[in-house]
Amino acid sequence: MDLVETWREELRFAPGRVTRALLAAAVAFSIALPFLGQPAWIVRGTLVAITAIGVMGQNLLVGYAGQVSFGQAGFLAIGAYAFAHLQGLPWLLALLGAGLVSALAGVVVGFPSLRLKGPYLAIATLGFGIAAYQLLANVPALSGGRMGLAVQRPSLLSLYWTDVALLGVFALATTNLISSYAGRALMAVRDSEIAAESMGVNLTRTKLLAFAISSFYTGVHGALFAQFLGHLEPELFNVSEVLTQFVAITVGGLASVEGSIFGAAFVVLLPVIFGGLRWAVPVFFGASILAVLIFEPGGLAGALRKARLYLEQWPFR
Amino acid sequence: MSLSFGGIRALRGVSLAVREGETLAVIGPNGSGKTSLFNCISGAYQPGAGDISFDGASLLRLSPDRVARRGIARTFQNLRLFLGMPVMENLLVGRHLHFRRNLLSAALRLRREEIRHRDRCEEIIEFLDLEPYRKLRAGDCPYGVQKRVELGRALALEPRLLLLDEPASGLTGEEKEEVAYWLHEVRGRFGVTLVFVEHDLRFASRLAARMIALDRGEKIAEGTPEEVQRRPEVERAYLGDAA
Numbered sequence: 001m002d003l004v005e006t007w008r009e010e011l012r013f014a015p016g017r018v019t020r021a022l023l024a025a026a027v028a029f030s031i032a033l034p035f036l037g038q039p040a041w042i043v044r045g046t047l048v049a050i051t052a053i054g055v056m057g058q059n060l061l062v063g064y065a066g067q068v069s070f071g072q073a074g075f076l077a078i079g080a081y082a083f084a085h086l087q088g089l090p091w092l093l094a095l096l097g098a099g100l101v102s103a104l105a106g107v108v109v110g111f112p113s114l115r116l117k118g119p120y121l122a123i124a125t126l127g128f129g130i131a132a133y134q135l136l137a138n139v140p141a142l143s144g145g146r147m148g149l150a151v152q153r154p155s156l157l158s159l160y161w162t163d164v165a166l167l168g169v170f171a172l173a174t175t176n177l178i179s180s181y182a183g184r185a186l187m188a189v190r191d192s193e194i195a196a197e198s199m200g201v202n203l204t205r206t207k208l209l210a211f212a213i214s215s216f217y218t219g220v221h222g223a224l225f226a227q228f229l230g231h232l233e234p235e236l237f238n239v240s241e242v243l244t245q246f247v248a249i250t251v252g253g254l255a256s257v258e259g260s261i262f263g264a265a266f267v268v269l270l271p272v273i274f275g276g277l278r279w280a281v282p283v284f285f286g287a288s289i290l291a292v293l294i295f296e297p298g299g300l301a302g303a304l305r306k307a308r309l310y311l312e313q314w315p316f317r
Numbered sequence: 318m319s320l321s322f323g324g325i326r327a328l329r330g331v332s333l334a335v336r337e338g339e340t341l342a343v344i345g346p347n348g349s350g351k352t353s354l355f356n357c358i359s360g361a362y363q364p365g366a367g368d369i370s371f372d373g374a375s376l377l378r379l380s381p382d383r384v385a386r387r388g389i390a391r392t393f394q395n396l397r398l399f400l401g402m403p404v405m406e407n408l409l410v411g412r413h414l415h416f417r418r419n420l421l422s423a424a425l426r427l428r429r430e431e432i433r434h435r436d437r438c439e440e441i442i443e444f445l446d447l448e449p450y451r452k453l454r455a456g457d458c459p460y461g462v463q464k465r466v467e468l469g470r471a472l473a474l475e476p477r478l479l480l481l482d483e484p485a486s487g488l489t490g491e492e493k494e495e496v497a498y499w500l501h502e503v504r505g506r507f508g509v510t511l512v513f514v515e516h517d518l519r520f521a522s523r524l525a526a527r528m529i530a531l532d533r534g535e536k537i538a539e540g541t542p543e544e545v546q547r548r549p550e551v552e553r554a555y556l557g558d559a560a
């Protein structure tokens with residue numbers, strides 16, 4: 001039995017025996033993966049880690065703060081190109097810079113959220129994504145023209161280790177953030193704007209903060225993706241990226257950190273499984289969203305949560 | 318103060334004063350403007366004319382979060398809980414404005430402040446008998462419990478003025494008794510000034526030493542519960558409502 005005994009226990013990171021065991025297993029797996037001698041899986045692991053950071057950001061905005069945004073492709077592109085242009089700086093600074101430029105764009109894109117809700121906000125942010133894409137496709141000084149931009153690419157192994165470590169840092173920071181006053185403010189705004197305001201939560205600040213944090217994550221995702229590819233061209237960031245992110249947060253689990261990682265793994269690995277049947281992937285994406293909405297609205301994370309509760313109370317139930 | 322929605326005049330020159338530490342009941346039939354009055358005070362609506370002052374400063378044109386920061390908390394007639402969050406977290410949002418906001422320490426999990434605020438919420442949980450529900454999502458709690466959570470959330474803010482919109486509506490007789498008891502305790506323990514809307518005249522007169530009655534956006538009576546209930550306008554308004 002490992003029921004939470006005092007409320008202070010609730011404040012601990014990863015409370016509960018099963019959770020801690022799963023966490024340890026995930027860490028062990030990430031460390032072991034490169035030693036399996038399968039370069040293809042190192043590539044996939046790296047992609048999952050990179051993608052998971054962006055999905056986590058999108059989940060903060062959609063799952064936690066309840067702001068439906070379709071601007072992800074734009075933030076991805078901004079992060080990637082900012083990183084490419086900042087390559088003269090030390091790596092970490094360039095990465096931070098890419099995130100911050102994207103966060104700034106996020107604040108600007110967030111302004112419509114102060115007036116618009118649901119589908120209207122989605123359309124406004126989608127417009128931004130398309131505009132960012134057009135800008136990059138048509139301004140050679142930004143995009144490097146038809147040649148694109150070259151980005152320095154480290155060895156596969158060092159990419160894997162840095163990206164997995166970064167995912168760890170982001171996952172930890174996100175978990176902390178959402179269990180703090182700031183995360184509660186996001187969720188309060190999602191659940192009832194008027195009640196949140198009446199409790200002293202500033203709507204403007206909270207929504208813009210959600211956009212800023214979320215696009216910071218997505219900007220970092222874009223930067224790491226640029227580094228992973230070693231080369232950038234505008235066609236990389238089209239609107240289908242938005243769909244992929246939505247599949248990831250829905251299938252992985254809305255408002256869940258581990259769900260964001262599951263969702264990223266889902267969208268990265270599914271095309272691998274389909275192999276020759278690549279055309280079927282979008283169809284399967286659509287079907288999986290439907291299946292989640294019908295059978296387990298909490299997504300993979302929700303299913304895991306139920307399993308974990310069952311295990312933690314076993315054999316008492 | 319006055320408030321209109323298009324052609325509907327929800328409040329017509331209603332004027333009232335609340336003294337520090339007192340309990341005031343606002344009564345009146347459905348649609349008489351009681352909720353609108355609360356919405357004006359709490360900043361959800363802006364009155365078209367008039368003034369609202371609290372502690373010597375005007376509340377006009379303040380957004381609801383700024384009003385909350387002045388020390389005014391409210392509940393809603395049709396519950397506005399954070400349904401996806403556990404009960405405890407609902408209360409913690411009530412303490413939002415007491416947090417020294419610092420994103421970096423939040424991301425680094427520096428928890429000294431958090432623990433202090435949780436202690437306060439813990440007291441409220443105990444006070445309102447919410448212990449069995451603390452980890453349950455607010456949306457999964459029964460109605461009576463949800464009403465209590467909303468009261469607790471407002472108390473967590475440590476307001477100086479508490480506005481309760483129909484705190485006993487939809488509750489069973491027994492639950493109403495409990496609410497009356499808690500409100501009585503709240504005044505003693507938290508020393509808060511209380512203004513509440515209530516349909517049930519008997520319930521209202523048990524708690525409040527003073528009442529105002531609204532009808533169709535106008536104040537039709539004010540005074541002790543006995544005085545107000547004896548006024549023919551009040552009787553007419555209530556009979557009209559029943560008919």
Ligand SMILES: Nc1ncnc2c1ncn2[C@@H]1O[C@H](COP(=O)(O)OP(=O)(O)O)[C@@H](O)[C@H]1O
Pocket residue numbers: 322325326327345346347348349350351352353354
């Ligand atoms: N947001 C709104 N839009 C339009 N009319 C409203 C709105 N809020 C209240 N009203 C109208 O104002 C009048 C007073 O309503 P309300 O204050 O809710 O009454 P009470 O709380 O006393 O039942 C009613 O006629 C109602 O229809």
Ligand SMILES: [Mg+2]
Pocket residue numbers: 351352353394
């Ligand atoms: Mg009302």
